[in-house]
Each structure stands twice: as C-alpha cells, then as structure tokens.
Amino acid sequence: MYSEKVMDHFTNPRNVGEMTDADGIGAEGNPVCGDAMKIFIKVKDNIITDVKFQTFGCGAAIAVSSMVTEMAKGMTLEEASKITKASVAEALDGLPPQKMHCSNLGADALHKAIEDYKNKRGK
Amino acid sequence: MKKIYMDHVATNPLHPEVLDAMMPYFKDNYGNPLSLYEPGFKARAAIEHARESTASLINAKAKEIIFTASGAESNNFALKGIAYAMQGKGKHIIVSKIEHHSVLNSARFLEKQGFTVTYLPVDNHGLVDPAAVRKAITGETILISIIHASPEIGTIQPIAEISNIAKEKGILLHTDSVASAGNIHVDVQALNVDLMTFAAHQFYGPKGAAGLYVKEGTRIVPLIYGGIQEGGRRAGTENVPAIVGMGKAAEITKRDLQKRIDHVRPLRDKIISNTLKTDKVILTGHPEQRLPGHASFVVEYIEGEAMLLMLAAKGIYSASGSACSSKALKSSPVLISIGVPVHLAQGSVVFTLGEETSAEDITYFNETFPQIISRLREISPYSKGWEETEAPTCTAKK
Numbered sequence: 001m002y003s004e005k006v007m008d009h010f011t012n013p014r015n016v017g018e019m020t021d022a023d024g025i026g027a028e029g030n031p032v033c034g035d036a037m038k039i040f041i042k043v044k045d046n047i048i049t050d051v052k053f054q055t056f057g058c059g060a061a062i063a064v065s066s067m068v069t070e071m072a073k074g075m076t077l078e079e080a081s082k083i084t085k086a087s088v089a090e091a092l093d094g095l096p097p098q099k100m101h102c103s104n105l106g107a108d109a110l111h112k113a114i115e116d117y118k119n120k121r122g123k
Numbered sequence: 124m125k126k127i128y129m130d131h132v133a134t135n136p137l138h139p140e141v142l143d144a145m146m147p148y149f150k151d152n153y154g155n156p157l158s159l160y161e162p163g164f165k166a167r168a169a170i171e172h173a174r175e176s177t178a179s180l181i182n183a184k185a186k187e188i189i190f191t192a193s194g195a196e197s198n199n200f201a202l203k204g205i206a207y208a209m210q211g212k213g214k215h216i217i218v219s220k221i222e223h224h225s226v227l228n229s230a231r232f233l234e235k236q237g238f239t240v241t242y243l244p245v246d247n248h249g250l251v252d253p254a255a256v257r258k259a260i261t262g263e264t265i266l267i268s269i270i271h272a273s274p275e276i277g278t279i280q281p282i283a284e285i286s287n288i289a290k291e292k293g294i295l296l297h298t299d300s301v302a303s304a305g306n307i308h309v310d311v312q313a314l315n316v317d318l319m320t321f322a323a324h325q326f327y328g329p330k331g332a333a334g335l336y337v338k339e340g341t342r343i344v345p346l347i348y349g350g351i352q353e354g355g356r357r358a359g360t361e362n363v364p365a366i367v368g369m370g371k372a373a374e375i376t377k378r379d380l381q382k383r384i385d386h387v388r389p390l391r392d393k394i395i396s397n398t399l400k401t402d403k404v405i406l407t408g409h410p411e412q413r414l415p416g417h418a419s420f421v422v423e424y425i426e427g428e429a430m431l432l433m434l435a436a437k438g439i440y441s442a443s444g445s446a447c448s449s450k451a452l453k454s455s456p457v458l459i460s461i462g463v464p465v466h467l468a469q470g471s472v473v474f475t476l477g478e479e480t481s482a483e484d485i486t487y488f489n490e491t492f493p494q495i496i497s498r499l500r501e502i503s504p505y506s507k508g509w510e511e512t513e514a515p516t517c518t519a520k521k
Contacts (some may be wrong), residue, residue: 002432010429011436016502031466031505034426034446038504054504056469058428058447062502 002059003093009063014070019052024120026112028105035061035102039069039109043117048072048080053109060099064106067091077114083107124438127484131416132274132302132475133442137368138327144371145329148364156361157350166363173370177334180326180373181300181319182310189335189353190366194301195225196346197320197335198268200357201297202229204343205266205318206238209295213263214238219251219280220460222270223299227456230268239263248409249278249461257288267296271319272303275444275457275473276408277417279303286315295341301325301333305376306414307384317341323365327478328372332365379478387416387476390485394418394474397489401496407458407471416476421463424506425499427471433495439488444471466509 002010019025019040029036035057042050051069055062067088072080085103089095095103128136148169154162156170174185191197206216218230220242230240241259245251251269260267267289272279282298289296297318300309304319305326311319318341323332337343337356349358376383395418398404403423422430427445434441442448444455446469458468474488500506 007432007436010432013502018504027504031469031509034469036504054502056424056503056505057426058445059432061426061447062429 001096002063003095005067005091005093006060006063006095009066009070009092010059013053013062013066015052015066015073016054017052018054019050022052022113024113024115024117026109026114026116028109028112029057029061031056034058035105037061037065037105037109039065039106039113041072041110041113041117043077046076046078048075048077051110057102057105058099060095060102061105063092064088064095064103065109068106068110072110077117081111081114083110125484125487127439127480127488129439129441129474129476129480129484129488131477131480132325132414132473134324134330135327135477136479137329138372138375140375141328141368141371145364145368148367152363156363157352166361169367169370170361170363173366173373176370176373176377178336180309180377181304181321181336182312183336184339186354187311187336187339189337189357190361190369191333191335191357192331192362192365193333194223194299194320194322194325197322197333198223198225198299199229200335200343200346201318201320202226202233202266202268203346205295205297205341206233206236207344208342209265210238213261213265215241215261215263215265217241217243217256217259217264217267219243219245219269221245221249221273221275221457222268223274223301226268226270226299243269245278245460247462248412249273249276249407249457250409250412251280251285253281253284253288256285257292260288260292260294264292264294267294269296269298270302271298271300271309271314272307272414273408273457274302274475275455275471276419276461277413278409279307279412279414282314282316290315302414305372305380306416308380311336311338318343323369323372326372326376329365329368331362332369334369383478384415386478387480390476390480390482391416391418393485394476394488398492401493404496405467407461407463414475416480417473418475419471419473421458421467422470422472422496423467424470424503424509425496426469429499430470430472430495433499434492437491437495439491442473442475444473445469 022040156167304321319336427443428448454468
C-alpha cells in the first residue's frame with residue numbers, strides 16, 4: 001500500500017523530537033482527526049539550520065513529517081514556504097489517495113512554524 | 124524473519140485436511156449437483172454430507188442449514204428475508220449498535236423500505252442489556268438480531284438470556300456467530316435462536332463458504348431467486364468444493380475445538396497481562412466474557428495504523444479499528460459505542476490467536492509490542508499526556 005520511501009521514512013524517521021530552543025513552532029491537526037504534527041525550526045541568516053518534529057498519526061503522517069523536515073533543512077525561508085503537499089508526496093514516491101491529507105498537514109505545520117518565527121522576530 | 128499471524132478474526136489459513144477433502148471436487152467430481160448422472164450424484168451426496176457435518180458443529184438438523192457464500196450474505200439474508208416474510212405481522216426490528224456492517228447496513232436498507240429499527244446501546248464492556256431488549260420490544264417487533272461475539276472487542280453476548288425474552292414475546296431471534304462459531308462451543312438449541320450466521324473461514328475452512336441456520340418451520344424470503352437449490356431458498360449452482368471444505372472444517376473443529384480453546388486462552392491471557400503492564404494501555408471489551416483467542420486494546424498517545432505497520436515490520440500481523448487504518452477514515456463505531464473517546468479510538472489494536480500460534484510466538488510478541496509502543500510514543504507530541512490538546516472536533520479536510 002505504501003511506497004518503499006514512505007516505509008523507510010516511517011520505520012527510520014529523521015529529525016524526531018522536541019526542540020526546547022526553537023525559533024519557530026508550528027502545529028497542525030489534532031488527535032480526533034487522526035493526525036497531529038508539531039514542527040520546530042531553528043533559523044540563522046534566513047536559513048533553516050535545524051528542524052525537528054513530533055507526530056501522532058499513521059504511517060503516512062510520520063513519513064510525511066520526516067520528509068518535510070529533511071526537505072526543509074538547509075533551505076531559505078522562502079524556499080521552505082514553497083514546499084507543498086504535492087512536493088512532499090512526490091518526494092515520497094506518492095501516497096495512497098486516502099492519505100493525501102497527511103501530506104497537507106506536513107506542509108501546513110512547516111509553514112506555520114515559519115510564520116511563528118517571522119511573528120516572533122517582528123516583535 | 125519470523126511471520127506471526129495474529130489476525131485470526133480476519134480470516135484463518137485453510138486446514139491441510141480441508142484442502143485435501145476439497146481437491147477431488149475441483150478435479151474429478153466436477154458434476155453439477157442437480158445433474159441426473161454419476162458425477163452429479165457424487166456432488167449432491169458430498170453437499171448433503173457437508174450439510175450434516177456443518178449442522179452437527181452447531182447442534183442443528185441438516186435441513187436447517189442453508190449454504191451461502193459469506194457471512195455478509197447470511198446476515199443480509201436473515202434480516203431482509205425475515206423482514207419480508209414477517210412484514211404482515213409488523214415492521215419493527217431490533218439490533219445492537221455493535222453489529223457487523225452487513226447487519227447494520229441491511230437494517231439501514233430496511234429503514235428505507237419502511238421498516239423501523241431500534242439500535243440498542245451497549246455498556247462499556249460491549250454488552251447488550253437484556254432488559255433493554257425487553258424495553259425496546261413493541262407490538263410491531265418481528266426480529267431481534269444481536270451479534271454473538273464481537274470481532275473487534277471479543278465480547279460474548281448473553282444470547283440465551285435475550286432469547287428467553289424473544290421467545291416469551293414470540294419474536295424471532297437471529298445471531299451473527301461469524302466470530303464465535305468454530306471458536307467457542309456454539310449450540311443453537313442452548314442459545315435457543317431461530318437464525319444464526321456462520322462462516323467457514325473462521326474455523327479453518329475456505330473463504331466463500333458460509334451458512335445461515337434457519338430453525339425448522341421459520342418462514343424466510345429468499346435473497347436470490349432462480350432454481351431449486353437449497354430448497355428454493357438460495358438459488359445458484361452450489362460451490363461444491365467450498366461447501367465440502369466447510370463440512371470437513373466443521374468435522375475437524377468439532378473434534379478439536381476444546382483443544383483449540385485450551386491452547387489459545389492461556390496465550391491470550393499472557394498477551395493481556397503483559398501488554399497491560401505498559402502505562403496508559405486499556406483492554407477493550409469484556410475482561411472475562413470474551414473470545415478465548417482475542418485480545419484488544421487501546422494504546423494512548425499513538426495511532427493504530429502506525430502500530431500495525433511497525434508490528435508488520437517485525438513480522439507480526441494484526442488489526443486496528445483506528446480511523447487511519449480504515450479506507451473510510453472513520454473510527455470504529457464499536458469502540459465509540461463502548462464509550463471510547465475518538466482520540467483514544469485512534470490507538471486501537473486487535474490481536475487474535477489460532478491453533479498454530481505458539482508459546483514462542485507470544486514470547487516474541489510480548490518482547491516486541493512494548494518496544495513498538497515506546498518507539499511510537501517517542502515520536503508522538505502527546506507522550507507526556509493529552510493536556511495540550513483541545514480538540515473536540517475534527518475540521519481537517521480529508
């Protein structure tokens with residue numbers, strides 16, 4: 001049902017954990033929906049230098065979180081803002097149709113983390 | 124890697140003796156049971172022998188068994204067949220909220236045809252209260268259908284008690300015994316039911332072979348019209364190899380049932396006691412009144428499909444009632460009916476054992492499962508509790 005890449009990111013997720021000194025935090029979804037993600041970013045000179053995630057959810061949700069963090073690491077904030085559900089799903093060699101909403105959550109959580117960083121900086 | 128099948132409630136492997144019994148009816152004895160020559164007679168005799176064996180497993184008479192192709196067909200047949208046969212008497216049906224979809228969706232279909240249906244709630248262990256059955260009965264009630272044992276939570280219903288009420292009121296009682304027949308002793312006389320659904324693949328028979336017990340003298344309208352097969356109550360050329368397989372499986376099960384129960388029950392108990400040692404894990408279903416090979420849990424802070432995948436990666440095959448593990452992305456109605464909150468229902472997982480499950484398998488499982496729980500909790504944002512969540516509803520687009 002899942003691609004090899006999804007299974008790889010699910011069984012060996014990258015960048016798992018909480019970041020206590022995050023510059024930006026984004027949360028999306030909730031456990032009633034079935035999936036909830038939290039993405040933490042560290043930013044230096046407009047570049048995402050570190051990313052971590054915590055996810056409650058199915059295999060796809062965990063794989064999407066892992067992939068999003070891997071994609072975003074090293075990107076400028078502008079580049080990371082352009083990550084979409086489609087680009088995450090593509091990077092995972094596709095997701096089953098009923099799991100596409102999981103890739104939505106991943107990109108949204110990342111974008112919220114970037115927004116949070118910008119808001120904090122603005123103050 | 125070791126493969127451990129712990130999803131016997133989904134289906135079972137075919138017993139080797141069953142396959143041997145079936146083979147001649149694929150190869151040599153291919154006659155149509157209605158044909159008036161030797162191969163036809165052989166097929167006819169094989170079907171009638173299988174009917175005797177199947178009836179014997181549930182303590183019924185051979186003529187009370189109607190062969191069907193699935194448990195779902197039998198459930199559809201029981202509900203619609205009785206509704207149409209009895210509609211002159213009344214148009215009210217009682218079912219529980221934790222029936223299989225084939226009962227619930229048949230009931231919903233009948234509602235559209237002008238019948239009324241009462242969906243009885245269950246308690247936190249999944250039990251139907253016989254007093255609630257009595258209360259739900261009206262002068263219009265023609266049928267009560269209560270699942271014998273739940274495949275999701277393992278709870279076994281007090282069918283005989285419910286039957287006393289049904290008999291007293293002169294109402295027909297159907298029970299869906301797909302998960303129980305062949306796994307516990309099921310006796311239609313002791314349960315005193317009028318109709319009972321069972322399926323061969325739940326007791327090491329083939330898929331595509333199932334049946335409906337219809338007590339002698341009970342009127343039922345067919346679902347499938349055509350020829351005179353099954354006494355005109357279920358038309359269509361019989362699936363002879365599958366029926367022969369079910370008969371053989373019934374014979375073996377009658378012989379081995381107590382041994383199977385005595386084998387799986389202590390293994391099941393080991394799973395339950397070990398799994399409950401992990402913090403924030405809840406047993407779902409009734410603690411004692413449950414299928415002997417059935418252990419079902421809700422694991423807090425993590426999601427069921429992720430557990431299934433991690434378990435499968437370790438060679439353990441199991442099931443879940445979580446929304447994400449279902450194609451419809453809906454939480455199990457059974458878990459919701461026993462009062463499990465939606466966010467906890469996401470952490471559902473079900474393990475069901477069979478005769479080939481070994482003590483070593485369970486030792487391996489008991490080592491592996493807690494590790495998987497803690498690994499997924501490491502990834503979860505809620506490993507320290509649900510406090511942060513304020514999620515009464517889901518608004519995500521799916």
